[in-house]
Amino acid sequence: MYWEKEIETMDREQLTQLQSKRLQATVLQAAKTSYYKKLFDKLHIQPEKISTLKDLQNIPPTTKEDLRSGFPYGFLATPLEQVVRLHSSSGTTGVPTVIYHTAADIDSWSNLVARSLYGVGVRKNDIFQNMMSYGLFTGGLGMHYGAEKIGTLVIPIAAGNSKRQIWFLKNFQTTVTHIIPSYALLLSNLIKSEGLDSSQDLNLKIMLIGAEPHSEETRQRIEELYQSKAFNSYGLSEMNGPGVAFECAYQNGLHVWEDAYILEIVNPKTLEPCPAGELGEMILTTLSRQATPILRYRTKDLAYWIDEPCPCGRTHYRISRIQGRTDDMFIYHGVNIFPIQIDKVLMNNPEVGSNYLIILERKDLRDTMKVEIEIKPELFIGDLPKLERLRERIQAEIRSETLVTPEIILVEPGTLPTTEGKAVRVVDKRQL
Amino acid sequence: MYWEKEIETMDREQLTQLQSKRLQATVLQAAKTSYYKKLFDKLHIQPEKISTLKDLQNIPPTTKEDLRSGFPYGFLATPLEQVVRLHSSSGTTGVPTVIYHTAADIDSWSNLVARSLYGVGVRKNDIFQNMMSYGLFTGGLGMHYGAEKIGTLVIPIAAGNSKRQIWFLKNFQTTVTHIIPSYALLLSNLIKSEGLDSSQDLNLKIMLIGAEPHSEETRQRIEELYQSKAFNSYGLSEMNGPGVAFECAYQNGLHVWEDAYILEIVNPKTLEPCPAGELGEMILTTLSRQATPILRYRTKDLAYWIDEPCPCGRTHYRISRIQGRTDDMFIYHGVNIFPIQIDKVLMNNPEVGSNYLIILERKDLRDTMKVEIEIKPELFIGDLPKLERLRERIQAEIRSETLVTPEIILVEPGTLPTTEGKAVRVVDKRQL
Ligand SMILES: [Zn+2]
Ligand SMILES: [Zn+2]
Numbered sequence: 001m002y003w004e005k006e007i008e009t010m011d012r013e014q015l016t017q018l019q020s021k022r023l024q025a026t027v028l029q030a031a032k033t034s035y036y037k038k039l040f041d042k043l044h045i046q047p048e049k050i051s052t053l054k055d056l057q058n059i060p061p062t063t064k065e066d067l068r069s070g071f072p073y074g075f076l077a078t079p080l081e082q083v084v085r086l087h088s089s090s091g092t093t094g095v096p097t098v099i100y101h102t103a104a105d106i107d108s109w110s111n112l113v114a115r116s117l118y119g120v121g122v123r124k125n126d127i128f129q130n131m132m133s134y135g136l137f138t139g140g141l142g143m144h145y146g147a148e149k150i151g152t153l154v155i156p157i158a159a160g161n162s163k164r165q166i167w168f169l170k171n172f173q174t175t176v177t178h179i180i181p182s183y184a185l186l187l188s189n190l191i192k193s194e195g196l197d198s199s200q201d202l203n204l205k206i207m208l209i210g211a212e213p214h215s216e217e218t219r220q221r222i223e224e225l226y227q228s229k230a231f232n233s234y235g236l237s238e239m240n241g242p243g244v245a246f247e248c249a250y251q252n253g254l255h256v257w258e259d260a261y262i263l264e265i266v267n268p269k270t271l272e273p274c275p276a277g278e279l280g281e282m283i284l285t286t287l288s289r290q291a292t293p294i295l296r297y298r299t300k301d302l303a304y305w306i307d308e309p310c311p312c313g314r315t316h317y318r319i320s321r322i323q324g325r326t327d328d329m330f331i332y333h334g335v336n337i338f339p340i341q342i343d344k345v346l347m348n349n350p351e352v353g354s355n356y357l358i359i360l361e362r363k364d365l366r367d368t369m370k371v372e373i374e375i376k377p378e379l380f381i382g383d384l385p386k387l388e389r390l391r392e393r394i395q396a397e398i399r400s401e402t403l404v405t406p407e408i409i410l411v412e413p414g415t416l417p418t419t420e421g422k423a424v425r426v427v428d429k430r431q432l
Numbered sequence: 433m434y435w436e437k438e439i440e441t442m443d444r445e446q447l448t449q450l451q452s453k454r455l456q457a458t459v460l461q462a463a464k465t466s467y468y469k470k471l472f473d474k475l476h477i478q479p480e481k482i483s484t485l486k487d488l489q490n491i492p493p494t495t496k497e498d499l500r501s502g503f504p505y506g507f508l509a510t511p512l513e514q515v516v517r518l519h520s521s522s523g524t525t526g527v528p529t530v531i532y533h534t535a536a537d538i539d540s541w542s543n544l545v546a547r548s549l550y551g552v553g554v555r556k557n558d559i560f561q562n563m564m565s566y567g568l569f570t571g572g573l574g575m576h577y578g579a580e581k582i583g584t585l586v587i588p589i590a591a592g593n594s595k596r597q598i599w600f601l602k603n604f605q606t607t608v609t610h611i612i613p614s615y616a617l618l619l620s621n622l623i624k625s626e627g628l629d630s631s632q633d634l635n636l637k638i639m640l641i642g643a644e645p646h647s648e649e650t651r652q653r654i655e656e657l658y659q660s661k662a663f664n665s666y667g668l669s670e671m672n673g674p675g676v677a678f679e680c681a682y683q684n685g686l687h688v689w690e691d692a693y694i695l696e697i698v699n700p701k702t703l704e705p706c707p708a709g710e711l712g713e714m715i716l717t718t719l720s721r722q723a724t725p726i727l728r729y730r731t732k733d734l735a736y737w738i739d740e741p742c743p744c745g746r747t748h749y750r751i752s753r754i755q756g757r758t759d760d761m762f763i764y765h766g767v768n769i770f771p772i773q774i775d776k777v778l779m780n781n782p783e784v785g786s787n788y789l790i791i792l793e794r795k796d797l798r799d800t801m802k803v804e805i806e807i808k809p810e811l812f813i814g815d816l817p818k819l820e821r822l823r824e825r826i827q828a829e830i831r832s833e834t835l836v837t838p839e840i841i842l843v844e845p846g847t848l849p850t851t852e853g854k855a856v857r858v859v860d861k862r863q864l
Contacts, residue, residue: 072603081557083585103583125513134566134573135590141566151535153515158567171504 001312003118004111007259008314015315018259022287024051030293035066035074053262061271061283061296067097067238076100078291088136089237099237100291106145108288112243112257113146119248119255119312120231121206122176124151129174131183132211133159133421138241139211143178146243152176160420162190170196173203178233178242181214181222182423185354188225189413199227208233210242212422213301213322213340217347219251232321238297239284245319253306253318260288263319264296265305268326276307279323300326302338330428332360332369337402339425342371345397351375351390355416358406360428367430369406371398374413433744435550436543439691440746447747450691454719456483462725467498467506485694493703493715493728499529499670508532510723520568521669531669532723538577540720544675544689545578551680551687551744552663553638554608556583561606563615564643565591565853570673571643575610578675584608592852594622602628605635610665610674613646613654614855617786620657621845631659640665642674644854645733645754645772649779651683664753670729671716677751685738685750692720695751696728697737700758708739711755732758734770762860764792764801769834771857774803777829783807783822787848790838792860799862801838803830806845 002008010018030036031047039060040047050056067075076083084103088096101109122128128147134140140158147154157168165187168174179187184207191198198204204226209219210233222230234254235242244261245254256263262285265274274280282299286292302325306318324338331337339358346352353374361368373394379387387410395408417424434440442450462468463479471492472479482488499507508515516535520528533541554560560579566572572590579586587600597619600606611619616639623630630636636658641651642665654662666686667674676693677686688695694717697706706712714731718724734757738750756770763769771790778784785806793800805826811819819842827840849856 080559080585082583084580084583085586085588087588100585103580135588141588148516148535151514151516153512153532154517156517156519156567156573 001119002314003115008115008119008316010259010315012315015258019262019287020051022259023056023262023285024048026285026287026289026293027056027295029077029290030295032077033070033075033293035070036293036295053264056262056285056296057264059295061298062294063298064097064238064300067294068095071095071098075292075294077293078102083291086136087138087141087237087241097238099240101240102290105240105289105291108260109142109240109243110145110149112240112260113142114149115257116233116243116246117143117146117152117176117208118150119246119314120208120229121249122147122150122152126152126175126206127155127172128152128176128178129155129157129165129168129172131157131159131165131177131179138235138237139178142235142241142243143208147176162187162420163194166191166194166196169202169204175203176206176208177204178208178210180211180422181209181218181230182212182355182425183420184209184222184226184230185218186418188222189354198225202226204228206231208242210234213324213328213338215340215344215347216321217344221347234301234322236299236301238294238299239286240289244284248310248312248314250310250312252310253320255310255314255316255318258316261285262287263317265303265319268302274304276305279304279320281326282319302326328426330360330426332367332404335402335404337404341401342398343425345394345401346371346373349390349394349397351379352394353377353413355413355418355423356425357416358426360426360430362430369404370409371406372409372411372416374416375410377413380412433551434746435547440547440551440748442691442747444747447690451694451719452483454691455488455694455717456480458717458719458721458725459488459727461509461722462727464509465502465507465725467502468725468727485696488694488717488728489696491727493730494726495730496529496670496732499726500527503527503530507724507726509725510534515723518568519570519573519669519673529670531672533672534722537672537721537723540692541574541672541675542577542581544672544692545574546581547689548665548675548678549575549578549584549608549640550582551678551746552640552661553681554579554582554584558584558607558638559587559604560584560608560610561587561589561597561600561604563589563591563597563609563611570667570669571610574667574673574675575640579608594619594852595626598623598626598628601634601636607635608638608640609636610640610642612643612854613641613650613662614644614787614857615852616641616654616658616662617650618850620654621786630657634658636660638663640674642666645756645760645770647772647776647779648753649776653779666733666754668731668733670726670731671718672721676716680742680744680746682742682744684742685752687742687746687748687750690748693717694719695749697735697751700734706736708737711736711752713758714751734758760858762792762858764799764836767834767836769836773833774830775857777826777833778803778805781822781826781829783811784826785809785845787845787850787855788857789848790858792858792862794862801836802841803838804841804843804848806848807842809845812844 027047027050082102083100085101088098132139207230219230231247234245245256264283265280268281282301284297302323303319356373359370391408399405459479459482514534515532517533520530564571639662651662663679666677677688696715697712700713714733716729734755735751788805791802823840831837
C-alpha cells in the first residue's frame with residue numbers, strides 16, 4: 001500500500017526535522033543561483049541561517065515573472081554540464097519559464113510520481129495508457145517515468161487521436177490512464193458513438209485526472225461513466241510537474257509530499273497564512289531539487305488546508321482539490337466567480353452532457369453572461385416544457401452557488417467547440 | 433571516442449562467437465512465443481540446435497503481416513507483468529505492429545543509442561534538441577533515453593511548431609539535434625525568413641538525421657546549410673527504433689551493431705545472400721531482446737554491404753545508406769525507380785530549393801511523370817532563358833540517372849505542400 005512507508009507515515013516531528021534539514025540544503029543551493037544570490041545580498045539574508053518555515057517567510061516569494069526575468073540561467077544552481085533535462089511551460093507568448101533537472105532531480109521526481117501511483121493501487125501488472133502530451137509539457141514524461149519506476153506496462157500514446165485512444169483502451173484492456181478530466185468527458189461520448197460501453201467493453205480501474213481544476217461532481221461523473229476510480233493529481237512544471245500532491249485511496253483531499261515540498265497557503269493579497277479550511281493561494285518551496293531550487297513560488301492555485309488525520313495512515317498534510325486559479329477567476333457584476341463553481345452545479349445535473357461554455361460579453365455598456373450547455377441526446381427530442389423546467393432549475397442552482405443569474409442556453413450534444421487538450425470553459429469577450 | 437571499446441572493436445572471431453551465443457539464447461526465447469513455437473513445430477525445427485547464421489537461415493523470414501497476425505501477444509516471450517513499455521507503428525489502417533519491452537530491453541536499446549551518439553561526438557556537456565515525435569513512435573523516446581544515458585542536456589521539444597524549434601535552437605545555442613532530413617531542409621528556410629543565419633546565429637555541431645531514406649547529396653546540403661556535421665541514423669520500430677546502425681565520424685556508411693542484431697542482405701525475390709556492393713533487402717534478427725525476440729525480420733529496406741575495414745577501428749560491418757524501400761519503389765514506363773535517385777540529382781543542383789514533388793498520373797491510358805521543383809528565390813526573378821537551361825539540365829540529369837524523362841516544372845519557393853513529419857515525395861495518382 002505504501003511505496004516508501006517510512007517517509008509516507010513519518011511522525012510529524014520527524015517530518016518537520018527532515019523538512020528543516022532539506023530546507024537548509026535548498027537555501028544554500030539557491031544561494032548558488034544568480035537570482036537568489038542577488039536577492040539575499042540585497043535583503044541581507046544569510047542563507048545558512050534559514051532552517052524553519054518562519055525563517056523562510058522572510059524571503060519574498062518568487063513569481064512566474066521572476067522566473068522569466070531570470071532566463072536562461074538565472075535560477076540554475078549547478079553547472080550546466082550536470083543538467084540532463086529541461087522542461088518548459090509553453091504558455092503564452094514571450095519567454096517561457098524553464099526548469100532544469102539533474103539526473104538526481106529526475107530520479108527524485110519520478111519517485112514522487114511512483115509513490116503517488118502506487119498509493120492509489122497502480123502495480124507492476126497494470127497496463128497504463130498515458131494520454132498526456134509528451135515533450136516539454138511535464139504531464140506526459142513525468143507520469144511516464146513514475147510508472148516506469150513501478151514497472152507498469154506503459155503505453156506512451158500521448159495526447160490526441162481519440163479513435164486510436166479508444167482502440168488501445170479496448171484492445172489492451174487498459175487498466176490505468178492519465179487523462180485531462182474534460183477530455184475524459186468528451187472521450188466517453190466518442191466511445192459511445194463507436195458502439196462501445198465504457199463500463200463494459202473497457203477495463204479501466206484507475207484514472208489519474210489532473211492538469212486542470214475540476215469539481216468533485218466532475219470526478220463523480222467520470223467515475224460513473226467509466227465505472228472506474230478517478231484520482232485527483234496535482235502538480236505544475238515549476239515544481240517538476242505531476243507528483244506534488246495526490247489523492248490516496250480515500251479520495252478525501254490531496255496529500256502534499258512534504259518531504260519534497262514546503263507548502264504555505266496564504267491570503268493572496270496580504271500573504272498572511274490561512275488557517276485550515278480557508279481558501280488561499282498555494283506557495284511552494286522545493287526541498288529536493290539540485291538544478292533549479294525555487295523558494296516560495298507563487299502558484300496562483302487556490303486551495304485550503306484539511307486539518308484532520310487521514311485514515312490511510314499517511315502523515316503528510318492534505319489540501320482540498322484546487323478551487324481555481326487567481327488567473328481564471330472572473331468578475332461579473334461585481335461578484336468574483338470561479339469556473340469550477342459552475343462546473344460543480346452542471347456536473348451535478350444528470351441531464352447535462354459532457355461540454356459547456358461560459359460566455360461573457362459587453363452589450364451597450366452592460367455585461368452579460370451566458371452559459372451554453374450540451375444536454376444528453378435523449379432529452380433533446382421534444383418535451384419543451386421539460387427542457388424549460390431544466391433550464392430554470394440550472395439557472396436557479398447557479399444563482400444559489402454564485403449569486404449571479406446567467407442566461408442559460410441548452411444545446412444539442414456535439415455542438416460546442418472541443419479540444420484534445422485542456423478545455424476552454426470561459427470565453428470573455430469583454431476585453432476584446 | 434568509444435562508448436564500449438571492447439564490444440565496438442571486438443575482433444571478428446570473438447564477435448561471431450558472441451553473436452552465436454546470443455542467437456542461441458534468442459531462438460530459445462523465441463520458442464516461448466506462440467508464433468515461433470507453432471512455426472518450429474510445423475517445420476520440425478529444434479530451437480536448441482540453432483547457433484549459426486546457416487542454421488538461422490533455415491527459419492523462414494518473419495514479415496510485417498506475420499507480426500500483425502500475431503496481435504496482441506503472439507510474439508510476446510515473457511510474462512506481460514515483466515513488460516514495461518510497448519511501442520507501435522501507427523502506419524496505415526488496421527492492426528498496428530506492437531513491440532513489447534522489458535526494463536532490460538529498454539536499457540540495452542538505450543545503450544545502443546548512447547553508443548551511436550557517443551561515437552559521433554555527443555557528450556555530457558552538449559545540448560540536445562530532440563525534434564522527433566514523442567510517443568508510440570520510437571524516434572523520440574528512443575533517442576531521448578540514449579542521450580540521457582550519456583548525460584547530455586535533453587530538450588524534449590518533440591516534433592512540430594517550427595517557430596518554437598527555432599527559438600530554442602537560438603536561445604539555448606543547441607549543439608545537437610535529431611531531425612528528419614526533409615524537415616531540416618524546410619526548417620532552414622524558416623530560419624532564414626526569421627532573419628537568422630543558421631550557420632552564424634545557431635550553434636549546431638551534430639545533426640542526427642534519420643526516419644526517411646535520403647541521399648548523400650541531401651546530407652551535404654544539410655551540412656552546408658547548418659554548417660554542422662550530419663550523421664545518418666538507421667532503425668525501425670520492429671527492431672526497437674533508432675540504434676540499429678549508425679554512421680561513425682568517418683561518414684562512410686553505417687556500422688550495424690552486430691552484438692545486438694544479425695543482419696542479412698538478400699535478393700528480395702530469391703532470398704539469396706547478396707555479396708558486398710550488391711543492393712538487397714535487409715533482414716534483421718534481434719540478439720538482445722527478451723520480450724519480443726524477432727527472427728529474420730524482412731525490413732523492406734534496401735542497402736548493400738561495404739567490404740572494407742573502417743578507419744575508426746570499429747569492427748562491426750558497415751552498410752551503405754538506405755537506397756530505398758521495396759515499398760516506395762515505383763515503376764514508370766517499365767523502369768524501376770527509387771525516389772532517392774531523383775533526390776540525389778536535385779540536391780546536387782545548388783539552384784534547387786528545399787522541396788520537390790514527384791507526380792505520376794495516367795492520361796488517355798498513358799502514364800506521365802512530372803517533377804515539381806522549388807528553386808531558390810533569387811533565381812525566380814526574370815531571366816527566362818536561364819531558367820529554361822536549368823530545367824533542361826535537370827531533366828537530362830534525371831534521364832541519365834533513371835533512364836526516364838519526366839516533365840520538369842520549376843516553381844516558386846514555398847508553393848509545394850509541406851509537413852512537419854516525414855516528407856511525401858511521390859504522389860502516384862495512377863491507381864486512384
Ligand atoms: Zn490518505
Ligand atoms: Zn567507422
